[in-house]
Amino acid sequence: MPARTGRCCNERFAGARPMNDRLDPQHAAADLIEEAARQVEGRVLAWRRDLHAHPELGNREFRTAGIVADHLRRLGFDEVRTGVAHTGVVGLLKGALPGPVVALRADMDGLPVTEEVDLPFASKVRTQWNGEEVGVMHACGHDCHVAILMGVAEVLAGLRATLRGQVKFIFQPAEEMPPDGEDGGAKMMIAEGALEKPTPRVIFGLHVTSRLNVGEIGYRPGPTMASSDRFRITVRGRQTHGAAPWLGVDPIVVSSQIVLGLQTIVSRGQDITREPAVVTVGMIRGGNRENIIPDEVMMKGTIRTFDEGMRDDIHEQMTDIAEGIAKGNRAGCQVCINKNYPVTYNDPALTAQMVPTLQRVAGDEHVHEVPKVTGAEDFSYYQQLIPGLFFFVGSTEKGLDPAKAPSNHSPRYKVDEASLSLGVRALAHVAWDWLATH
Structure with a gap:
């Protein structure tokens, strides 16, 4: 016992x-x-x-x-x-x-x-x-x-x-x-x-x-x-009737292309065998009616990295991709990235x-x-x-x-x-x- x-x-x-x-x-x-x-x-x-x-x-x-x-x-x-x-x-x-x-x-x-x-x-x-x-x-x-x-x-x-x-x-x-x-x-x-x-x-x-x-x-x-960083990307187009998109510049379509383009940063632009990284768009806001193409779309998201060099490189790639896609579609683009937590x-x-x-x-x-x-x-x-x-x-x-x-x-x-x-x-x-x- x-x-x-x-x-x-x-x-x-x-x-x-x-x-x-x-x-x-x-x-x-x-x-x-x-x-x-x-x-x-x-x-x-x-x-x-x-x-x-x-x-x-x-x-x-x-x-x-x-x-x-x-x-x-x-x-x-x-x-x-x-x-x-x-x-x-x-x-x-x-x-x-x-x-x-x-x-x-x-x-x-x-x-x-x-x-x-x-x-x-x-x-x-x-x-x-x-x-x-x-x-x-x-x-x-x-x-x-x-x-x-x-x-x-x-x-x-x-x-x-x-x-x-x-x-x-x-x-x-x-x-x-x-x-x-x-x-x-x-x-x-x-x-x-x-x-x-x-x-x-x-x-x-x-x-x-x-x-x-x-x-x-x-x-x-x-x-x-x-580490954790926040980003905000604002795409500026030209508002027009949804029935005549050629009369304006559609920031919703441009923003969609930017979201897809950002996905190549980690999958094609970073050596993830060295360190993992994440780029996520968590919010998109633009427009208020189904038949109006708006002037502007804003998206926000987060970046996660474990290496300062990769962190800075991802920031640079994001800016290049977003601004390049916008320019190719005759839209304006502003990229704002804030470093948050180390x-x-x-x-x-x-x-x-x-x-x-x-x-x-x-x-x-x-x-x-x-x-x-x-x-x-x-x-x-x-x-x-x-x-x-x-x-x-x-x-x-x-x-x-x-x-x-x-x-x-x-x-x-x-x-x-x-x-x-x-x-x-x-x-x-x-x-x-x-x-x-x-």
Whole structure:
């Protein structure tokens, strides 16, 4: 019977150790983190559901920020700054023992998506976004990120008597981009001092993902998520009656040719055996009546790359192709490309150092090096200043094929809430282990 009981303990959480190993202070601390994480599970779940039912868009996370700030103050944080980059919250927890500073980050904003998941706490929120009425949903899992980091704050605050150094908690708005005409996100958080007084030596973050089953953790050293650029192409023709197109210049036809032409950039103009790349037109707008050829068509889209040289070359090719097609059709064309997020780059040495911690938390067989992700993250701005590790926590129910599950940003994206507990444990352990070894 005692042997069987021991196996059950090992199954309950990965990384259980023989009793004689637990005499080591670091092992003892790991067990305390596990126990504290179990105790906070119910509250993390409640926070996530409340946040999911009340999502807020970028730079408008007033309710969310208030909940976070109140929580950190109740935990006795040494410092709680609010209003950073509009609605950001930065909390500082000082351990009783000397040591360096580590930062942990969670993003808070939802998306202009109308939820289609049948949940008792599904979002019913509607609001204005860039002049349009939209539904609002935590379709990317940022509600989970906030709840997880609130849980980590409670776990580490309860262990501050044996905590080395300081932990800076960064709750960031507008990761999904601020409204048009506004600044925001990680870049603005940095500009307003989120990484100062004190300056962290490293930063950790995570993202729940439909691409992995619950219980799985994914990571990758080096380039992990793509850079993200926005483009707008405006084609100017000459308006005329739809029954007499020869009397004008049809910008709709020209725009259609440009969309097709852009597809050759990646398929024929880039060496994708070296790095992947994506050029996507996500919106076209022009005309207001079926029998009128309009003066103008506007299209918008995104560019994803992992290499700065390819990034610049794609920008140049896009301009040449769009302007060339327009000129050949006697239309005008304006191409505007804005660089947004850099490549999310996981410091290789830091990643190698922390993978054993992730393996101890989730189990060796559940921690995998994953392929590059063409999604983008403004966590990359922090990584440009200090070494960082950004990893993925599976959120698709066990037994379901992640490749067929509704993806992040889908109105049908559904989180298996068992991922929350793993997120709390993983983030708490990597912070503690890094501080303990530095």
